Amino acid sequence: MGNLDGKVALITGGARGQGRSHAVTLAGAGADIVVCDIAEPIGSVPYALSSAADLAETVAQVEKVGRRCVAVPADVRVQAELDAVVGRAVAELGHVDILLANAGIASYGPIAEMSGAQWQDMIDVNLTGVFNSFRAVVPHMIERRSGRIVATSSIVARMGATNSGHYAAAKWGVLGLVKSLALEVKQFGITVNAVLPSGVNTPMLDNPAMYAVFRPDLENPTRDDVKEMFDDNSAIEGLLDPVEVSNAILFLVSDAGRHLSGEAITMSGGMSAGMT
Template identity: 40%
Template structure:
């Protein structure tokens, strides 16, 4: 039986680290009951509930969503932040690498959205925010499979926004630029002073800045659906 309280319930994928972890913390501090999903959940997760799930596996997602709703109540917001990053020249990207990139990013959003949107639509309200990337907008050398998968996320976001708008469910995306998380190795070219000098803001974005953008879309941006907000230090203007 659900232990639904007056708290709004958010499901955040990739909540175990990086941007997803910051989003979960931001929403928790704002009073949301947060259920976090992660492939390898940390033991010290600061969420109301942390569940192990592979977002690329629809059955795993459905099971986790059911457990979250049983513990916290109906899901009011979904944040799809689980991700995977790799770079390689296009000729060296294997079929398996293309498939994995698409399954995690596009499949992860599709699986979680399909698990929560029918209930949101039936209740007449809800919000979905997907984390994409500035590379989905501007492309990037040596990142064809990552940029393609993130671009597909934007296409899905806009299609879902059109499909569910009449039922008061909003679907948006946030497209960060390079962000200071463990996903970027210490020797990453995105951390090089030469690259940072090309950014109008002259620095990497911070996870808390991305989290604040997500919270805006969930709580204040009630006029937004099908939109892509870009907290990317000016990497794409």
């Protein structure tokens, strides 16, 4: 599925987790890859973010399947940094055919107690970061009269989220951006879609801060206290493997998905069955 020979894909948040999976999956279909990631901490995020070593590992895994990979440290909150990533992609690989606006963070707390910094970091990364990614790439795609864009939203773009209202707000916003951009660029041969996964087995979930969300009945829960959630993905409602999301994205960015734009592809293990 999805012959991407000759294509170049730019992936934000590509150092690990879903981003790395997307990079390796698209490379396996023939694409050369550009990945960027902040590769440093953000103050309100209660778990370790990616590192320069993580970016290097993504490069190694892409090169292992025989494709080129350019890795650039960049903060999606800063438009100039994303513009520079696109400039480097064009300089080194010639063009950008695919954008995966994937970078994201998580943090937790009730709305009434949430700090201003916690809210702002979430909106700046998970919503403004998508907007900045679009603005960096879309002029290039318009000039070339083609492109495929996929943004990572979430199942919570269909609902509220206890102790994660800022996350839900950002992901609802991503969906609005996707549908709006799809209308604006359809005449240029550019498709814009969103994927809305439920829980994905990545470091964003597999960390002590999230263990406490899953097990509020325990004072200091460990991974052993939530082991079943991360180690048993046999049930349909279990955590998604990142490659399952990657395969859906591969369909959207390939010729097979050329008639899909403005869509929100929900991957929820049946959760969406109870939603309108």
